Amino acid sequence: xxxxxxxxxxxxxxxxxxxxxxxxxxxxxxxxxxxxxxxxxxxxxxxxxxxxxxxxxxxxxxxxxxxxxxxxxxxxxxxxxxxxxxxxxxxxxxxxxxxxxxxxxxxxxxxxxxx
Amino acid sequence: xxxxxxxxxxxxxxxxxxxxxxxxxxxxxxxxxxxxxxxxxxxxxxxxxxxxxxxxxxxxxxxxxxxxxxxxxxxxxxxxxxxxxxxxxxxxxxxxxxxxxxxxxxxxxxxxxx
Numbered sequence: 001x002x003x004x005x006x007x008x009x010x011x012x013x014x015x016x017x018x019x020x021x022x023x024x025x026x027x028x029x030x031x032x033x034x035x036x037x038x039x040x041x042x043x044x045x046x047x048x049x050x051x052x053x054x055x056x057x058x059x060x061x062x063x064x065x066x067x068x069x070x071x072x073x074x075x076x077x078x079x080x081x082x083x084x085x086x087x088x089x090x091x092x093x094x095x096x097x098x099x100x101x102x103x104x105x106x107x108x109x110x111x112x113x114x115x
Numbered sequence: 116x117x118x119x120x121x122x123x124x125x126x127x128x129x130x131x132x133x134x135x136x137x138x139x140x141x142x143x144x145x146x147x148x149x150x151x152x153x154x155x156x157x158x159x160x161x162x163x164x165x166x167x168x169x170x171x172x173x174x175x176x177x178x179x180x181x182x183x184x185x186x187x188x189x190x191x192x193x194x195x196x197x198x199x200x201x202x203x204x205x206x207x208x209x210x211x212x213x214x215x216x217x218x219x220x221x222x223x224x225x226x227x228x229x
Contacts, residue, residue: 004158042119043159043204043219056216090158103149103161104217 003027006091006107013081014115021076021110023091030096032074033104034066037088049074050097081114088112117142117209121220128195129228136223138205139187145209148181148188149217154201162203163190195227 004025013019025032034046048056049068063085065077074091088111092104118141128134140148149164165172165179165188172179176195181188188207192199205220 040221042221045216045218103164104151104159106151106158106160108158 004091004093004105004107006089006110008110009108010111010113012113012115013078015081015083017081018077018079020078021089021091021112023074023076023107025072025091025093025105025107027093027105028095029093029105030071031094032068032071033092033094034074034076035090035092035106037090037109043090047076048097055097078112081112083114086112086114117145117207117216117218119205119207119218119220121205121223123223124221125224125226127226127228130195130197132195134192134195134199134225134227136190136203136205136225137187138189138207138220139185140207140209140218141186142207142209143183143186145207147208148179149206149208150179150190151204151206151219152201153204153222159204192225195225197227197229200225200227 007022031050033048036044036046045058046060047066052068063080067075088109090109091107094104121138146167150162151159152162153159163174163177163179165181170181176193178191202222202224204222206217208217
């Protein structure tokens with residue numbers, strides 16, 4: 001493990017279900033991110049949190065609801081998803097989002113299948 | 116906003132040959148260009164990066180070049196090995212409303228044939 005842990009690794013849910021993805025980092029980073037990775041598409045930034053405050057919502061549908069209770073934990077709450085939401089959801093962290101911040105540390109991702 | 120294009124989408128090389136992946140970006144204010152490697156079923160991992168005040172950077176068999184004027188940067192892998200097989204993503208970090216946003220390319224699937 002590189003310090004960013006995501007659970008669950010795999011999730012199958014129906015369109016009427018409510019589930020949550022969890023991300024935890026022990027790197028002392030202050031910024032955390034949710035990315036969506038779909039086949040044949042670039043990594044899509046969904047949300048950015050810096051010091052627990054949301055700084056970016058990249059036009060994500062309201063059926064995805066993020067929560068960041070502290071700088072070490074990030075959740076993505078899911079409800080009434082669509083089959084096209086099936087993808088790998090990656091959490092990442094970085095020291096911060098200032099000009100001095102550089103690379104991300106990614107988690108292993110949650111493979112989500114919506115049926 | 117920033118737009119990053121990456122070519123080719125797939126690349127096959129014989130073991131021992133070199134591989135080159137190219138990316139272009141649109142935002143001239145972008146100042147940081149990381150490359151990530153994602154092996155099958157695993158997380159993306161940063162393998163090398165370059166800042167806008169540097170033209171080239173090397174780390175063993177991997178090198179990255181940056182041409183700010185043309186707004187393109189490339190990843191070069193020499194003496195490729197089967198374990199280099201993976202998807203490689205380029206990215207550019209620029210400004211977006213005061214927050215430096217990372218935009219990724221679509222990825223290049225590299226296959227090294229033994």
